[in-house]
Amino acid sequence: VIKQARACLAKKQEFSPTCAVPQVLEHIGSKWAILIIYALSQGTKRYSQLQQQIEGVSPKMLIQNLRKLEACGLVRRVIHPVVPPQVDYSLTP
Numbered sequence: 001v002i003k004q005a006r007a008c009l010a011k012k013q014e015f016s017p018t019c020a021v022p023q024v025l026e027h028i029g030s031k032w033a034i035l036i037i038y039a040l041s042q043g044t045k046r047y048s049q050l051q052q053q054i055e056g057v058s059p060k061m062l063i064q065n066l067r068k069l070e071a072c073g074l075v076r077r078v079i080h081p082v083v084p085p086q087v088d089y090s091l092t093p
Contacts (some may be wrong), residue, residue, distance in 0.1 A: 032057055032065045039093065040075065044090040 035054045039045060045053070051062055066089060067076040073092055080086040 010087045030065065032061050033069060036062070036065055037074065040089060044084065044088050046088060047075065052074060 032054070035057070036050065039050055039053045047062070047066075049056065050066075051059065054062065066075060066077070070077050076090050076092050078088045078090070080088070
């Protein structure tokens with residue numbers, strides 16, 4: 001979806017139903033998603049680090065937004081096989 005949006009913007013097309021830009025904005029347009037992306041732009045973080053950095057976000061909203069951003073390919077989630085489990089989040093290229 002991100003690649004399609006870039007192609008649409010590169011061609012300077014209007015935002016038609018076939019353009020992916022509205023779909024991208026749907027994923028990153030929320031307050032929490034923007035703050036998560038900003039936090040991850042500073043480097044890889046664990047869930048607890050994100051929760052501390054983004055004041056006011058509930059655990060439910062943080063998880064929902066991380067999953068949504070992961071599903072659309074903006075965030076990468078790495079689970080390390082240790083006890084207790086360690087999960088790192090980072091932005092994809």
